[in-house]
Amino acid sequence: MRVRYAETDQMGIVYHANYLIWMEVARVDYCRSIGFVYKDMESLDGVLLAVVEANCRYLSPSRFDDEITIRISLLEANTRMVRFGYDMEISGEGRKIARGETKHLFLGRDLRPVRLPEKYRRMFRIVESAQ
Amino acid sequence: MRVRYAETDQMGIVYHANYLIWMEVARVDYCRSIGFVYKDMESLDGVLLAVVEANCRYLSPSRFDDEITIRISLLEANTRMVRFGYDMEISGEGRKIARGETKHLFLGRDLRPVRLPEKYRRMFRIVESAQ
Amino acid sequence: MRVRYAETDQMGIVYHANYLIWMEVARVDYCRSIGFVYKDMESLDGVLLAVVEANCRYLSPSRFDDEITIRISLLEANTRMVRFGYDMEISGEGRKIARGETKHLFLGRDLRPVRLPEKYRRMFRIVESAQ
Amino acid sequence: MRVRYAETDQMGIVYHANYLIWMEVARVDYCRSIGFVYKDMESLDGVLLAVVEANCRYLSPSRFDDEITIRISLLEANTRMVRFGYDMEISGEGRKIARGETKHLFLGRDLRPVRLPEKYRRMFRIVESAQ
Numbered sequence: 001m002r003v004r005y006a007e008t009d010q011m012g013i014v015y016h017a018n019y020l021i022w023m024e025v026a027r028v029d030y031c032r033s034i035g036f037v038y039k040d041m042e043s044l045d046g047v048l049l050a051v052v053e054a055n056c057r058y059l060s061p062s063r064f065d066d067e068i069t070i071r072i073s074l075l076e077a078n079t080r081m082v083r084f085g086y087d088m089e090i091s092g093e094g095r096k097i098a099r100g101e102t103k104h105l106f107l108g109r110d111l112r113p114v115r116l117p118e119k120y121r122r123m124f125r126i127v128e129s130a131q
Numbered sequence: 132m133r134v135r136y137a138e139t140d141q142m143g144i145v146y147h148a149n150y151l152i153w154m155e156v157a158r159v160d161y162c163r164s165i166g167f168v169y170k171d172m173e174s175l176d177g178v179l180l181a182v183v184e185a186n187c188r189y190l191s192p193s194r195f196d197d198e199i200t201i202r203i204s205l206l207e208a209n210t211r212m213v214r215f216g217y218d219m220e221i222s223g224e225g226r227k228i229a230r231g232e233t234k235h236l237f238l239g240r241d242l243r244p245v246r247l248p249e250k251y252r253r254m255f256r257i258v259e260s261a262q
Numbered sequence: 263m264r265v266r267y268a269e270t271d272q273m274g275i276v277y278h279a280n281y282l283i284w285m286e287v288a289r290v291d292y293c294r295s296i297g298f299v300y301k302d303m304e305s306l307d308g309v310l311l312a313v314v315e316a317n318c319r320y321l322s323p324s325r326f327d328d329e330i331t332i333r334i335s336l337l338e339a340n341t342r343m344v345r346f347g348y349d350m351e352i353s354g355e356g357r358k359i360a361r362g363e364t365k366h367l368f369l370g371r372d373l374r375p376v377r378l379p380e381k382y383r384r385m386f387r388i389v390e391s392a393q
Numbered sequence: 394m395r396v397r398y399a400e401t402d403q404m405g406i407v408y409h410a411n412y413l414i415w416m417e418v419a420r421v422d423y424c425r426s427i428g429f430v431y432k433d434m435e436s437l438d439g440v441l442l443a444v445v446e447a448n449c450r451y452l453s454p455s456r457f458d459d460e461i462t463i464r465i466s467l468l469e470a471n472t473r474m475v476r477f478g479y480d481m482e483i484s485g486e487g488r489k490i491a492r493g494e495t496k497h498l499f500l501g502r503d504l505r506p507v508r509l510p511e512k513y514r515r516m517f518r519i520v521e522s523a524q
Contacts, residue, residue: 148410
């Protein structure tokens with residue numbers, strides 16, 4: 001992922017709110033990698049992954065045109081919620097730029113909590129008895 | 132309206148795409164000023180004002196914390212579409228920063244064209260016979 | 263502050279990263295309220311308030327055209343850093359929508375840490391001996 | 394380029410201002426394809442490609458997770474300015490979503506017009522005598 005000009009601010013570095021957008025891009029890719037298309041979960045099954053908590057620690061600045069690598073990991077998951085961790089660095093260089101975490105609830109289209117449908121549980125490595 | 136830090140880019144001035152967002156803010160205020168709440172038109176009547184054309188000429192830069200005044204004018208309206216013009220300047224100073232125009236179609240929730248409901252026509256100064 | 267259409271996403275609610283932008287708007291207003299213009303601190307004194315940590319808990323959704331009130335408080339300040347807390351709610355209604363926190367370092371134009379210039383210390387209620 | 398969740402609005406489609414950001418991404422790629430890195434032109438030669446005019450016609454909606462292809466073409470270039478055209482469509486599908494145009498001036502770091510340095514002229518196919 002390359003930093004867009006639009007993502008910089010007058011400090012000459014990436015505006016901090018954009019890191020939350022990058023985490024979202026990483027989540028969508030993660031879903032694809034574990035076997036489903038997030039868009040379909042939302043449109044076909046009516047299950048939304050709503051952000052209920054987000055945090056980010058900024059370790060060093062990133063700049064326009066930098067190539068960013070985001071390593072995402074599943075920290076916790078049950079049929080109600082899921083938590084992800086993110087490590088962001090400048091590709092190649094290996095310089096860490098930020099570390100973040102997001103927590104999500106599974107919601108229905110009416111924005112009320114729902115339990116994650118069975119077919120997705122295995123992908124999130126949710127063991128039934130653990131609920 | 133004050134320029135937000137987030138709206139600047141590394142040139143130290145406002146990133147150009149934000150002017151389109153400001154035009155949207157001006158439109159919503161305009162609707163309120165002629166007698167209705169845009170949000171209600173969308174949620175109660177299911178009529179969306181979709182942008183089908185937008186353009187902007189940038190005359191001089193605007194910067195973080197500048198106070199912006201936008202003058203909006205209704206350039207054309209019929210039961211199918213509406214066109215707005217925008218003049219943007221630094222408040223007080225009077226320095227012109229941009230001039231823009233947007234064209235909109237009235238759409239239903241399914242994103243298909245609809246005719247503007249009767250009750251809104253007078254507000255947009257649409258004379259029936261002109262259709 | 264009114265929620266902009268641009269700030270919503272396809273869930274029909276405000277996209278979560280925008281809350282960080284609102285916190286920034288609140289910070290700039292806060293600086294003005296305690297006696298200085300943030301823009302001037304940056305341009306005249308070359309001191310930047312760089313975000314090094316941000317977090318937000320989303321309590322209930324906010325929507326297009328909602329009027330938002332943000333209560334900001336100074337949680338901690340010394341000559342090196344400052345921490346703010348934010349409580350966000352729907353104006354009038356009083357419904358809490360989010361609670362956040364940001365931590366900032368004072369940086370010079372070269373993005374290296376600096377000590378906050380004397381004249382700003384009193385405004386941030388920094389007591390010298392506390393350093 | 395995949396549509397980000399952050400780029401959608403409550404209509405369920407991409408918010409129109411984002412198309413201008415996509416055009417910028419396409420420009421940066423274009424520069425790379427004709428032989429230089431835009432970032433370097435800005436940081437090493439102090440030449441900025443400032444947008445002075447932008448317009449976009451929206452032909453059909455694009456949605457979250459759509460893969461977008463942008464075809465960019467150099468419409469006009471001389472030592473003072475350059476104009477680009479953009480055709481945007483859903484990859485594979487071939488459905489046109491938008492057509493746009495931007496006009497840029499070459500500016501120095503002080504935001505005053507400059508002439509494009511010699512070494513870049515050939516890349517923009519600028520014939521000297523045409524000035």
